[in-house]
Amino acid sequence: MTQITLIPGDGIGPEITEAVKTIFAAAEVPVTWEVENAGITTHNAGGLLIPVSLIASLNKNRVALKGPITTPVGGGFKSINVTLRQMFDLYQNVRPAKSTVGIETPFKFVDIVLFRENTEGLYSGLEFYDERHGIADAIARVTKDGCDKICRAAFEYARKHKRKKVTVVHKANILKLAGSLFINSAKTIAPEYPEITLDDKIIDNMCMQLVNKPEQFDVVVTTNLFGDILSDLCAGLVGGLGVVAGANIGKDMAIFEAVHGSAPDIAGKGIANPTALLRSALMMLHHINEHEHANRIEAALEETFKHQEQCTGDLGGKASTQEFAQNVISHLQ
Numbered sequence: 001m002t003q004i005t006l007i008p009g010d011g012i013g014p015e016i017t018e019a020v021k022t023i024f025a026a027a028e029v030p031v032t033w034e035v036e037n038a039g040i041t042t043h044n045a046g047g048l049l050i051p052v053s054l055i056a057s058l059n060k061n062r063v064a065l066k067g068p069i070t071t072p073v074g075g076g077f078k079s080i081n082v083t084l085r086q087m088f089d090l091y092q093n094v095r096p097a098k099s100t101v102g103i104e105t106p107f108k109f110v111d112i113v114l115f116r117e118n119t120e121g122l123y124s125g126l127e128f129y130d131e132r133h134g135i136a137d138a139i140a141r142v143t144k145d146g147c148d149k150i151c152r153a154a155f156e157y158a159r160k161h162k163r164k165k166v167t168v169v170h171k172a173n174i175l176k177l178a179g180s181l182f183i184n185s186a187k188t189i190a191p192e193y194p195e196i197t198l199d200d201k202i203i204d205n206m207c208m209q210l211v212n213k214p215e216q217f218d219v220v221v222t223t224n225l226f227g228d229i230l231s232d233l234c235a236g237l238v239g240g241l242g243v244v245a246g247a248n249i250g251k252d253m254a255i256f257e258a259v260h261g262s263a264p265d266i267a268g269k270g271i272a273n274p275t276a277l278l279r280s281a282l283m284m285l286h287h288i289n290e291h292e293h294a295n296r297i298e299a300a301l302e303e304t305f306k307h308q309e310q311c312t313g314d315l316g317g318k319a320s321t322q323e324f325a326q327n328v329i330s331h332l333q
Contacts, residue, residue, distance in 0.1 A: 002288050005057040005064035006033040010040045011262025013067030016274035019325040020065070020281050026329040029285065029293045034061060038080055039069035039262075049080055058088065063288060064255040065281050068262040078125070081257075085118045086125075090248035090255060091146065092153045093118040093227060094283075097234035097244055102305030103315065107237045109215040113163070114234055115154040116227020118248060120146045123224045142178050142223065147185035153249075154221035155193045166190075168200040169222035169230065182223055207233065231259070242314055245279035247287070256284040270320045273312040275301070278328075300331035 008017040024031065036054040043049050049071070058064055071080045084090070093116040099108055126139035154166050168186040172179030183200055190198040201209065203226050209216065210230070214237050222230060235244040241260035248255045258277040266272060278301060285294035304310050310327040311317035319327060 001030050001032050002063070002290075003032045003034055003061050004284070005054070005061045006035045007054065007064060007066040007069070008035065008037055008041075009067030009258075009262060010070040011068060011264040011267040012272035013069070013258075013262055015267070015270060015272050015321050016258065016277045017065075017067050019274035019321050020278050022322065022325045023278065023297060023328050024281070027293055027297055027332055029290065029297075031288075031290075040072060043072065049077060050083060055087075058084075058253065058255075062253045063284060065277070065284055066255055066257040067277060068258050068260060070262045070264070082123055082125070084255060085248050088250055088253045088255075089119060090250040090253065091117060091119050091149050092247070092249040093231070094157075094247040094249060095227075095231040095234065095244065095259070096283075097231075097238045099238050100243070100302060100305055102302070102308065102311075103239040103243060105237060105239055107214055110234070110237045112214065112217050112234050112237075113157065113161075113219050114227060114231050115150055115157070115219065115221040116231055117142075117146055117150040117222070117224050118227075119224070121224030123228075140175075140178055140223075140225070142181055144181060144185065147182045148189065151182075151186045151189050151221055154219050155189055155196060158196050158219045159193055163196070163218045165197040165199055165218040166193075167206075167217055167220045168198065169203055169206045169220060169226055170200060171203050171226070173202055178223075186221065203230075206230065210234065210237065235259070240314075241276060242273045243275045243279070245276065245283050247280065247283050249287075254284070254287055256280040256287070270322065271313055272321050273314050274321055274324060296333060297328070299333060300328045303331040304328050 008014040034057050036057045038050050069080050071077050095114045097112045099110045120142050122140040124141045128137045158166050170179045170183045172183050235241050246257050246259040282294045304327050308316045312324050
């Protein structure tokens with residue numbers, strides 16, 4: 001048995017978390033859950049946004065599954081997600097986006113895995129305000145080490161999964177130093193992977209190419225801000241944030257998460273789609289080498305998508321969150 005830190009989160013988080021637990025139990029997945037929460041739920045209970053007990057659990061288990069967490073707006077609170085990523089140096093944000101039979105979009109052949117540098121760039125937290133002159137500065141700091149690590153992670157993934165191409169997305173034509181540092185890291189590393197083609201795209205062109213011909217892309221690697229934008233764009237190509245997985249991976253720790261919001265407007269109604277968290281949990285199973293269980297549940301999930309009436313409302317069905325989970329269970333082989 002592998003013990004996993006489980007962070008239900010806020011809003012619809014507890015509902016979709018329960019659905020994933022139900023499916024895992026039915027599939028007899030060999031994991032146990034250590035439940036620790038964060039966000040508005042813990043803050044409003046008189047505690048911290050990130051409780052000490054959660055940090056201890058993460059340090060012990062080194063693997064976590066996280067539902068959507070809400071950072072309070074105003075009051076100077078730093079993003080909980082950014083804090084966790086920087087605290088544990090989870091420098092890889094990995095976001096697959098793949099077309100799925102039964103989830104209708106204008107794009108049929110998308111199969112992209114995006115690697116976003118997760119700790120540097122404009123999200124470094126280096127912001128300054130000169131009140132006298134009304135000037136705000138946000139510093140997009142990147143390091144050679146950070147660029148090297150994320151680029152190598154993308155190439156390693158491509159080799160392991162027999163992918164053919166890595167596309168580096170940048171703005172080196174304008175950001176002469178920071179952009180060049182990133183693309184040069186990829187160019188230096190690429191010769192170690194001769195079976196993989198290196199391509200590069202300027203960010204604005206990349207956005208246009210993605211909505212014109214997304215099937216041309218395979219593995220994509222980019223900086224923090226560009227990755228934040230492109231990962232959501234890629235999700236839109238395959239059905240939206242409610243159906244894509246996300247992972248934050250470091251040297252010896254990984255947090256897998258639903259990347260959509262906590263949706264407080266539908267919390268408690270039992271209608272939330274648990275697919276994003278379930279697919280993130282399947283990424284987690286592959287991470288801990290439980291490939292057979294992951295593949296079995298993925299096959300059941302894909303079979304469920306083929307029966308629209310078995311899906312939640314956002315996918316055209318009428319199933320509740322738990323009914324959707326039971327429908328997935330009914331397709332387990």
